[in-house]
Amino acid sequence: MAFNIFITGIGGQGVVSAGTIIAEAALAEGLRIRSSDATGLAQRGGSVHSQIKMGDEVSSAILHTGTADVILGFEPLEASRWAHMLKPEGVAIVNSNPVYPVTVKNGMLKYPDIEEQKKVFKERGARNIWLDGRALTERLGNMRVLNSLMIGFTAAKTRLPISLDTLRRVIAEKVPGRTVAVNLKAFDMGYKVGREEP
Numbered sequence: 001m002a003f004n005i006f007i008t009g010i011g012g013q014g015v016v017s018a019g020t021i022i023a024e025a026a027l028a029e030g031l032r033i034r035s036s037d038a039t040g041l042a043q044r045g046g047s048v049h050s051q052i053k054m055g056d057e058v059s060s061a062i063l064h065t066g067t068a069d070v071i072l073g074f075e076p077l078e079a080s081r082w083a084h085m086l087k088p089e090g091v092a093i094v095n096s097n098p099v100y101p102v103t104v105k106n107g108m109l110k111y112p113d114i115e116e117q118k119k120v121f122k123e124r125g126a127r128n129i130w131l132d133g134r135a136l137t138e139r140l141g142n143m144r145v146l147n148s149l150m151i152g153f154t155a156a157k158t159r160l161p162i163s164l165d166t167l168r169r170v171i172a173e174k175v176p177g178r179t180v181a182v183n184l185k186a187f188d189m190g191y192k193v194g195r196e197e198p
Helices: 016-027 076-081 112-123 133-139 143-157 164-174 175-195
Strands: 004-009 032-038 047-055 068-073 086-095 127-131
Touching: 004 076, 016 133, 016 143, 016 164, 032 076, 047 076, 068 076, 068 143, 076 086, 086 133, 086 143, 112 127, 112 164, 127 175, 133 143, 143 164, 143 175, 164 175
Parallel strands: 004 068, 068 086, 086 127
Antiparallel strands: 004 047, 032 047
């Protein structure tokens, strides 16, 4: 058994935290893992991604083109930039809310159309599921729990080989103490929404 996940987004969205939670939960279930993070200018709102390979036999920490079972995109443009990493039979789970770079905010560039970004995944033949992470986290009163919400949604929509109980336990261990309750609510909401949607 092998399962590869590529998580991408913008600094400050919790991409690396999500990768850490998934990797540690996989370890807790006895799976072998290899992981790698690329943060770059993450603290300034730059691109960031986390790669996780898990299973009975895993080697290199770096995913190759066309080997990801899941792309978990916290930001649409970042997700579409990495679409080539996805297996043709894989699934992309993408938060539909853009984070506009400075060049878009100051009018130098135009943010690509969301429908065009969806086509990138369709052209690969992969499933792509988009959710409004902003609207869901606003219902919880805390938009900083996007990562827990996305993990829950992923658990519902993919064959992520980790139990819900283990994911919940590791989330509770890894997030700041004062945010445990809202992060667990976000995880549960993500899972519930994922199970309810076709």
